[in-house]
Amino acid sequence: MVSPNEGEGQALLRTKSSTSSSHSSENTVNDINTSNETTNYGAVEDGSIRKVEDVKIYKSFKEIWPIFLGLTFAVFCGALGMTIVANLTIEIGSYFHAGSLASWLGTGFLLGLTAMTPLYGRLAQVMGRKGVMLLAVNLYLIGTIMCALAPSMGFMIAARIVAGAGSGGILTVSAIIISDLVSLADRGMYQGGTNLLFGAGSALGAVVGGAISDKLGWRAAFWIQVPPVIFSLFLIIWKVNVDREKGEDLGGNNIWEKLKGIDWLGSILLIFSISAFSTSSSLWTSSHYKLNHPFPLGLFISALITFPLFIWVEKKAQHPILPLTMLSRSQPRLILFGFFLTTLSNFSRLYMQPVYLHVTRGLNGSETGLLLLPSSIVGSFSSLYAGWHMRHWREYKWFQAIASFIPWLQALSLTIFWGPNTNKNELWIEMAFGALGGGITITTLLTSLIACVEPSELSLAISACYLSRALGQVIGLSISACIQQIILFSSLSSRFPNNIELVQKIIQEPSEILPLLDPIMNLQAKLAYLDSIRSVFIFVILGGISLSVVCLSVRGKRL
Template structure:
């Protein structure tokens, strides 16, 4: 289904002036003046060498953000918890980082317009770097958790501002190809983070994993300081620092942070602490999130002169469709395969009884598909100048992969275990590339930075909610199935035995007697199938939200 809307990116006045030119209107005969009006000369003109240096500085930070935020720290949770003798609190190391990323990511879109691209990127690198370095010297688990939160304040900004700067440098039609190359580095960082973190921990200790990031951070900081001289419009460039900070929406930022933070913290506590939904902490956080959300809307609509998330923008057709498709797509993708403790990995270890190495090898085709899908989407947009049909095909591939995974069973051919997840990686990588370009092409230049921040907000929120929700569903169904199959009046030790299987590593399954081993495998298979069904629903919702996206010209 092709989009029926073909609204020009630059507005109706441009179309009317072209019509006047075609009709032979003498007042519009100066084609050079018309071209300069429609496509004004760029404020920034960088040489090829300078552009390469800028991309190197930005993408090295993106690579490090993926390495640090996705897999390295996840590998170190157990040794860190054992070192502090607080193993039960180790999950908060990752949770604090993700919550901080989700809360502060959307703020960088507006900050990049106020402080400039260089100022916003240096702020993000300073927060990310100082938090990461303090992790290496943290004297306690509480201090380490706080340091990870500080690192998250900058980690989300690194991704957002990098994307904004690349959009400033690269023509929109080629933007998807460069986004694909950035996604390759992101996938590479996420892919090697686990093995690298384990090797560093065994060789040098877990603190070295944070210290060794310092040279890359320093390189990125220096390059950004020297090379990222993006000029903003003169009305912003000539403002005093005081006037620039008056444009910061502090009240809107506070209410947005409270809205997102309370919502995600409620889901995280439900998953990590296994609290019931009726627990005062859980429903109290959800109520606080709802109240903060209402206040945020009031502030953005009636109070703030420079809103951090303009409601006029998020209610437009394409920005809303892009945001929601990224939200549901990220929920499905990150709970399926894009986090270390994903449901596919648990299927291989708990149901197929593969080793961790074997499970990792089965995820390798998916990692290759992510890089391939992103670059392919960029190449197609550069070649055709179109993105709508490609976006729909990408969303459909994610649905196809989810359906194939649902029907995995004991008799499933090994070849399916290798290739069935490939469409998910290829489709999702292509989807986030095309929808980002659709968002940029669907707004005016003045809103581009804020729109990019909104896209990353919905994406990161979907990531955390997807992991938390699928984890809560898995735990609830698994415990129910284990109790049904293993517990009984004939053996008094079985209730305790069920808790051991439920709370400990899946490695214990292979040590069980044949009857309990079969019961545990069946319970995990049933629970994971329910999760896979939920992921298919999320992918379907992402596809539905792709349909309203407009096809704007990529000049």
């Protein structure tokens, strides 16, 4: 061990052995050299002492492939469950005679995911990696079975919330476990593989759900998920045996002390704040409540009050679920803001592109899905390429910064050049181009985050990362929907000044009303939708430019 007194630029190097129950052979990190360890480039944090990555013994893929298979299979199932109701909402709503609540099948899942995600980092320290992963998978399994057995729409939405809570844990804890086992240089490859399966699950969800429902009924679409989830559960019980990082805050020496050590008050305040904000946003956008309606407005005000209370509680908590000391440092704070901006921009873009294809272009579901398919494929494989790039070139800063320009340049192109008759080849190429930048950025940002935190902070940092992503998604969709509705109403009102009833019908039922209009009125309605979509993409451009500034400010480090 090198004494810190021997030079200001040196740091303590710690060696940690990763062991498994089978005492398998271990691979050491390749190509470690002094110049790589001590050379940083780009923006640096305050202080003259630079952080050097811990020398640590990592596992090879040959040793951890059963663990990786179990984790990624669980991630695939979670992603499948997230989108499987996309083609089932109308059928389920009709079955329960509650079509007005159908949108909550997706919203409820995101609500559970967003509310529970920040807790999993702390639980990974208290319960251990395996324990909290089993909790997440079991929550998802229970929620899925509840969906298959649901006797009412209210029960169905509650079941989706439970499944979403489990899905959030699957994503978060999988990332924590993989980061425990592999080197920073290899981390991107594993994350890229995980993102590839997540993208595949998301893309297949709607297709599989619709196909199974057509032949066997909508309940079968949930039952069909149970066997693969149980298989994943078996793999996790059998193979996932990962130790906590040294120096992690366990919260006590026994189960009772650990349970008492959990920041329950902070957890409740955070869950309530996120849930209240998500619910109010959904009521305003999905359920079309008026802005001054007391119920969503009351929830929104409650969220604004409880979140500062959560921050106050965290400052005083002995074992906080979101360590403010980590957020007080410039690099982790900057990168987490980058995650927020990434999902805010990406989901706003992904939400509006189908609206353009459906309404402005008048395409049906199959044609829209076909044009969006290249984006899903490119987005997934770009994440895998990002992992290879970081491992091969051992850098991420400039690659990340350049990639961050791609999504907002695509949004700029849409705003300027897309119209009612834009060539279809131009559409799918540009949408795939935008997905390329999004897939790269989300992968490289995680490497940036892991590189700037201590190993003992890793689980909480990754949990904060997924919380930032979830908040960006919820806030991005809420703001996008709000902008789109306001501009759409304004544009339609100016084009049909004396027919407010028609304006309302075009907003509520565009696919049914537009074909009934004469060609001139039909074109005017499509142009109004185009105005609203362009306004949202101006918001996407602003978010994308902010992300590029963040990526340029992130400190780079040789991997």
